[in-house]
Amino acid sequence: xxxxxxxxxxxxxxxxxxxxxxxxxxxxxxxxxxxxxxxxxxxxxxxxxxxxxxxxxxxxxxxxxxxxxxxxxxxxxxxxxxxxxxxxxxxxxxxxxxxxxxxxxxxxxxxxxxxxxxxxxxxxxxxxxxxxxxxxxxxxxxxxxxxxxxxxxxxxxxxxxxxxxxxxxxxxxxxxxxxxxxxxxxxxxxxxxxxxxxxxxxxxxxxxxxxxxxxxxxxxxxxxxxxxxxxxxxxxxxxxxxxxxxxxxxxxxxxxxxxxxxxxxxxxxxxxxxxxxxxxxxxxxxxxxxxxxxxxxxxxxxxxxxxxxxxxxxxxxxxxxxxxxxxxxxxxxxxxxxxxxxxxxxxxxxxxxxxxxxxxxxxxxxxxxxxxxxxxxxxxxxxxxxxxxxxxxxxxxxxxxxxxxxxxxxxxxxxxxxxxxxxxxxxxxxxxxxxxxxxxxxxxxxxxxxx
Amino acid sequence: xxxxxxxxxxxxxxxxxxxxxxxxxxxxxxxxxxxxxxxxxxxxxxxxxxxxxxxxxxxxxxxxxxxxxxxxxxxxxxxxxxxxxxxxxxxxxxxxxxxxxxxxxxxxxxxxxxxxxxxxxxxxxxxxxxxxxxxxxxxxxxxxxxxxxxxxxxxxxxxxxxxxxxxxxxxxxxxxxxxxxxxxxxxxxxxxxxxxxxxxxxxxxxxxxxxxxxxxxxxxxxxxxxxxxxxxxxxxxxxxxxxxxxxxxxxxxxxxxxxxxxxxxxxxxxxxxxxxxxxxxxxxxxxxxxxxxxxxxx
Numbered sequence: 114x115x116x117x118x119x120x121x122x123x124x125x126x127x128x129x130x131x132x133x134x135x136x137x138x139x140x141x142x143x144x145x146x147x148x149x150x151x152x153x154x155x156x157x158x159x160x161x162x163x164x165x166x167x168x169x170x171x172x173x174x175x176x177x178x179x180x181x182x183x184x185x186x187x188x189x190x191x192x193x194x195x196x197x198x199x200x201x202x203x204x205x206x207x208x209x210x211x212x213x214x215x216x217x218x219x220x221x222x223x224x225x226x227x228x229x230x231x232x233x234x235x236x237x238x239x240x241x242x243x244x245x246x247x248x249x250x251x252x253x254x255x256x257x258x259x260x261x262x263x264x265x266x267x268x269x270x271x272x273x274x275x276x277x278x279x280x281x282x283x284x285x286x287x288x289x290x291x292x293x294x295x296x297x298x299x300x301x302x303x304x305x306x307x308x309x310x311x312x313x314x315x316x317x318x319x320x321x322x323x324x325x326x327x328x329x330x331x332x333x334x335x336x337x338x339x340x341x342x343x344x345x346x347x348x349x350x351x352x353x354x355x356x357x358x359x360x361x362x363x364x365x366x367x368x369x370x371x372x373x374x375x376x377x378x379x380x381x382x383x384x385x386x387x388x389x390x391x392x393x394x395x396x397x398x399x400x401x402x403x404x405x406x407x408x409x410x411x412x413x414x415x416x417x418x419x420x421x422x423x424x425x426x427x428x429x430x431x432x433x434x435x436x437x438x439x440x441x442x443x444x445x446x447x448x449x450x451x452x453x454x455x456x457x458x459x460x461x462x463x464x465x466x467x468x469x470x471x472x473x474x475x476x477x478x479x480x481x482x483x484x485x486x487x488x489x490x491x492x493x494x495x496x497x498x499x500x501x502x503x504x505x506x507x508x509x510x511x512x513x514x515x516x517x518x519x520x521x522x523x524x525x526x527x528x529x530x531x532x533x534x535x536x537x538x539x540x541x542x543x544x545x546x547x548x549x550x551x552x553x554x555x556x557x558x559x560x561x562x563x564x
Numbered sequence: 565x566x567x568x569x570x571x572x573x574x575x576x577x578x579x580x581x582x583x584x585x586x587x588x589x590x591x592x593x594x595x596x597x598x599x600x601x602x603x604x605x606x607x608x609x610x611x612x613x614x615x616x617x618x619x620x621x622x623x624x625x626x627x628x629x630x631x632x633x634x635x636x637x638x639x640x641x642x643x644x645x646x647x648x649x650x651x652x653x654x655x656x657x658x659x660x661x662x663x664x665x666x667x668x669x670x671x672x673x674x675x676x677x678x679x680x681x682x683x684x685x686x687x688x689x690x691x692x693x694x695x696x697x698x699x700x701x702x703x704x705x706x707x708x709x710x711x712x713x714x715x716x717x718x719x720x721x722x723x724x725x726x727x728x729x730x731x732x733x734x735x736x737x738x739x740x741x742x743x744x745x746x747x748x749x750x751x752x753x754x755x756x757x758x759x760x761x762x763x764x765x766x767x768x769x770x771x772x773x774x775x776x777x778x779x780x781x782x783x784x785x786x787x788x789x790x791x792x793x794x795x796x797x798x799x800x801x802x803x804x805x806x807x808x809x810x811x812x813x814x815x816x817x818x819x820x821x822x823x824x825x826x827x828x829x830x831x832x833x834x835x836x837x838x839x840x841x842x843x844x845x846x847x848x849x850x851x852x853x854x855x856x857x858x859x860x861x862x
Contacts, residue, residue, distance in 0.1 A: 188799065
């Protein structure tokens with residue numbers, strides 16, 4: 114029998130208290146509940162309100178107290194190993210959650226959050242600078258795989274580390290070479306890696322600014338004979354895990370923007386002609402709404418002119434890839450699904466049939482699957498920030514992530530198929546269903562207002 | 565009349581009754597429909613008595629759907645005297661009943677007596693108007709049979725053994741309440757204020773106990789009067805053992821503080837006089853009352 118020596122019942126005070134405790138209890142009678150209530154109390158199947166109500170009676174009733182105590186003894190004898198520790202203590206969250214324990218834990222947690230945020234920020238800055246280094250390096254050095262040099266589908270520097278981005282470029286170079294039957298050029302990548310790292314260490318912030326402006330403003334400005342190859346590569350990189358077959362365009366012109374950031378992380382920035390649009394003015398780096406294509410397809414920011422020409426030309430590739438702009442984040446529909454990227458283009462997701470969600474991993478240049486928790490087709494998304502993304506799909510499905518990785522389902526105002534979502538933040542979003550009805554929320558989906 | 569009521573019940577809830585029959589494997593015991601219908605009707609009646617308004621038909625159907633069908637069918641089969649059902653019940657629950665009885669009555673012989681008395685009541689040895697009266701008539705399937713049996717045996721123990729002990733304890737306590745004052749007056753040097761001190765302490769304790777939260781008082785009752793372990797108390801209160809211990813200490817400190825506050829402020833007693841209160845009280849109440857209440861049952 115486990116007794117606590119602190120509670121020595123033989124002490125003077127305890128003996129006095131026990132005497133009065135017993136004397137002031139009721140012996141029990143008409144107000145006692147039937148056995149089913151007592152059993153339900155003991156089994157914790159009573160509602161919270163009922164428990165509190167009956168506890169006021171039990172505290173004063175000898176018979177009920179004895180019944181409950183008897184049940185406890187029986188349980189201890191019959192099921193002595195029943196788990197008693199995995200319980201949430203009642204009574205206002207007492208137990209371990211005392212200020213003495215809670216405050217240090219909360220302080221440690223807050224410190225950990227701050228450190229993680231700093232680490233993420235530093236990593237973002239490094240990737241941005243390294244990617245711009247990679248682009249400038251590609252510009253400076255003509256390579257066998259120089260056909261890769263255009264485009265910046267990449268509208269902003271990716272998050273991946275410089276080495277990762279460059280290794281990605283090597284793999285792309287290999288793919289391109291393979292497509293054209295040429296041997297892979299590997300040596301250039303190695304020297305570029307070392308040089309990129311060195312430059313990144315020397316002038317991070319300056320290069321980041323340049324990269325931001327130049328990458329957003331450029332879109333495959335350089336016409337080259339390898340446009341079709343590049344398109345194939347970009348689309349392939351946008352499709353996890355294996356690239357889809359891309360029809361060869363008879364007259365490959367500029368393609369629509371395919372932004373797969375992992376690919377373009379290795380893509381060189383456009384040369385100085387970036388500021389000389391060969392097409393109608395493109396969207397600014399600040400992500401202003403892009404120009405719609407003549408075909409009515411929304412074009413992602415930074416690609417306007419080229420995408421317009423692509424849409425007009427009716428290239429097969431262009432037909433396979435459509436993009437639409439949103440106020441925050443960029444949405445593109447590919448053959449394998451819908452690609453969503455954050456407003457700063459540092460986070461990229463792909464969603465598709467049967468609840469599939471993948472996030473592009475800049476470090477590994479691959480797609481990491483994420484658990485959506487649903488099996489319906491997901492059709493659109495909007496990412497106002499790298500860690501915030503809203504996704505909609507069939508049967509009133511709305512998903513949201515607040516950390517970029519874990520998804521929670523939000524109850525939709527309708528059960529119809531949802532076709533679009535436009536999100537400005539973690540709490541503000543507008544959805545549209547197949548019938549064209551729009552609903553907006555400003556509290557993260559707790560409530561919805563018809564628009 | 566009763567037959568009409570059962571027929572109406574069977575007609576109104578035929579589908580739900582058939583589901584219960586299927587889920588409860590009534591065919592295994594060859595339980596006839598009438599007996600099952602009567603059992604289900606009694607269960608519904610007991611349930612509706614606890615409701616403010618008569619439930620709708622759908623609610624009744626849902627209630628029937630939530631019943632522990634297998635347990636209810638077994639209990640019904642035992643109640644009507646189907647031998648195979650009774651043998652199955654004994655095989656299934658005898659061990660548990662014996663263990664429960666031993667947990668309550670720390671004596672093998674008396675535990676056996678307690679369990680055996682329960683078997684007799686469950687089987688229905690007693691007859692009234694030619695009908696066996698089985699304790700199973702009071703099982704309605706809302707909880708599991710195992711849970712119900714635990715509550716029944718606990719109730720048996722509390723009502724019979726506790727009442728027996730308490731009758732002795734009350735008489736002794738009553739005598740003790742009278743004696744100390746008288747004996748104190750007779751035996752001790754005249755202390756005219758002694759009864760006043762004892763009465764003041766009694767009142768202060770009553771005030772302090774009345775101000776306790778119900779759960780705090782329950783914890784004290786379980787520990788001091790029911791002699792439960794910290795683990796058992798924790799299981800009842802849904803708390804960790806360490807929390808039970810900590811809260812018992814806190815309650816005790818709180819009681820003492822409040823008692824002395826009442827004595828100091830309302831009774832205007834000095835520290836010396838408060839100490840006297842305790843000294844006089846412990847002389848007046850020398851025994852641990854829990855021993856008086858439960859005696860040799862422990």
